[in-house]
Amino acid sequence: xxxxxxxxxxxxxxxxxxxxxxxxxxxxxxxxxxxxxxxxxxxxxxxxxxxxxxxxxxxxxxxxxxxxxxxxxxxxxxxxxxxxxxxxxxxxxxxxxxxxxxxxxxxxxxxxxxxxxxxxxxxxxxxxxxx
Numbered sequence: 001x002x003x004x005x006x007x008x009x010x011x012x013x014x015x016x017x018x019x020x021x022x023x024x025x026x027x028x029x030x031x032x033x034x035x036x037x038x039x040x041x042x043x044x045x046x047x048x049x050x051x052x053x054x055x056x057x058x059x060x061x062x063x064x065x066x067x068x069x070x071x072x073x074x075x076x077x078x079x080x081x082x083x084x085x086x087x088x089x090x091x092x093x094x095x096x097x098x099x100x101x102x103x104x105x106x107x108x109x110x111x112x113x114x115x116x117x118x119x120x121x122x123x124x125x126x127x128x129x130x131x
Contacts, residue, residue: 009044009062009122015038017036018069018122019031019034019123019127020032020069020096020120021090021130021131022088024087025088030074030087031075031076035072037101040066041066042066042067043064043066046112066107068103068104068118069096069120070102074087075124085098090131102118
């Protein structure tokens with residue numbers, strides 16, 4: 001039986017949605033809904049991140065990583081639809097525009113390594129809580 005707080009797992013086949021915390025050009029935070037296409041390499045990382053950003057194998061929520069993602073919708077931290085259309089990842093490495101595909105320069109396919117890729121979570125609550 002699945003616990004209520006268990007995070008959803010990344011699907012093994014087909015395209016799927018993911019969620020990412022992003023910022024706009026003045027530093028305000030938003031939650032971006034991403035579409036990970038079925039042809040895109042993606043992994044659910046086996047290491048987990050804590051709220052303070054340190055990597056651990058504790059009970060924190062799993063983080064996923066993909067080679068590319070399309071920004072399909074954006075929400076304020078409070079959950080309302082936002083009017084902004086352009087965003088940056090929190091580390092500034094990726095630029096997202098609603099309706100467009102973003103690709104990363106390189107991608108680490110090993111789920112045990114912290115490497116390059118577009119990171120995201122499987123649920124909006126996870127993206128809101130974690131960096």
